[in-house]
Amino acid sequence: xxxISEDTIRAVVAETLGERQRxxxxxxxxxxxxxxxTVLASFGIEEDDRRELRADFQHLRRWRKSxxxxxxxxxxxxxxxxxxxxxxxxxxxxxxxxxx
Numbered sequence: 193x194x195x196i197s198e199d200t201i202r203a204v205v206a207e208t209l210g211e212r213q214r215x216x217x218x219x220x221x222x223x224x225x226x227x228x229x230t231v232l233a234s235f236g237i238e239e240d241d242r243r244e245l246r247a248d249f250q251h252l253r254r255w256r257k258s259x260x261x262x263x264x265x266x267x268x269x270x271x272x273x274x275x276x277x278x279x280x281x282x283x284x285x286x287x288x289x290x291x292x
Contacts, residue, residue, distance in 0.1 A: 229239060237245055
């Protein structure tokens, strides 16, 4: 036992622990993949539908952004109408005052 150096023992232990960690990570990834597939299947989404699901989410994102943009334009239009009405009222008030 004297001919095995401490560095060799450390290397063997490190390699063994590293292999154990890789196996453990592989198990975790398999469990996570299986859990995700099960959840998606419970919603009626099969693994083959991933492209369609991605396209659906992209469509929903575009729809949401267009609605947000329309809301912004609507808000600007309402503010513009209010400001224009106020300025029109001020202008009519000035015209009436000067007309007297």
